[in-house]
């Protein structure tokens with residue numbers, strides 16, 4: 001362990017696989033938390049750490065892990081992510097050589113892969129920044145808004161309509177918490193397994209406005225146990241978004257392929273290319289694959 005903190009320690013792919021493995025174990029140690037997995041909240045941390053990128057100024061993104069600092073950690077969109085940052089801190093204690101940006105994005109990769117999602121190519125090389133690199137509030141999407149807002153936010157990161165719709169399929173996982181965002185409930189019946197069910201349910205269920213005192217959200221008419229955010233529902237209403245959402249509802253393989261590509265890009269936003277330690281991205285193994 002002492003060797004790992006020495007200044008001349010150069011971690012290899014195998015060292016990052018060890019970090020991945022530790023994160024994967026922690027994902028499974030959730031016990032009674034939510035649906036029994038820390039995967040969704042760890043994935044959300046990786047996304048919010050990366051989704052602050054602004055291509056016109058080159059600021060934000062995953063490079064400096066600025067959500068460690070106030071006020072970014074206190075931005076409304078990041079409510080609840082202290083849970084995920086705390087879990088990642090346990091990993092950081094064991095592998096002190098890894099940067100927070102690498103750790104958090106690797107967390108996103110591990111979450112997707114361990115919850116049976118597609119393989120996500122990933123490269124190491126992010127460096128820890130300072131509070132002065134933190135991003136202003138308002139760079140992450142607001143769930144109460146419509147298509148123009150979604151496009152403003154994701155075009156700013158450099159994504160197109162197809163990539164936007166692919167990325168939103170992550171809502172197959174996890175749930176909303178009334179004490180974090182104000183919204184409540186899961187999107188699918190299997191919130192710890194990565195599937196294209198988010199799109200299928202969008203088209204197969206009848207969605208009605210939930211009658212409650214909380215923020216405007218939709219519920220499925222049949223069971224009233226699932227939810228959609230206004231921004232999720234827009235994917236069935238906007239002509240261009242709808243085309244891709246329908247394609248992903250009909251073809252899980254296409255969704256996996258497109259999600260993997262867009263999510264790999266998302267994880268690298270804001271990281272100067274010369275910082276990456278390898279030109280070829282790595283594909284890390286799941287815990288299951290290593291047992292075989």
Ligand code: DDH
Nearest residue numbers: 040041044047141142143167170174175176177180181231
């Ligand atoms: Fe999301 N998301 N998200 N989301 N998201 C929430 C939860 C989770 C929006 C709003 C919310 C993406 C896109 C959008 C995950 C992943 C991703 C919650 C509930 C809100 C609100 C938070 C809470 O109460 O705990 C909006 C708006 C958008 C948008 O695109 C317009 C993307 C792109 C991803 C991704 O990972 C690529 C995950 C996972 C969760 C579940 C978290 C949990 O704790 O469970």
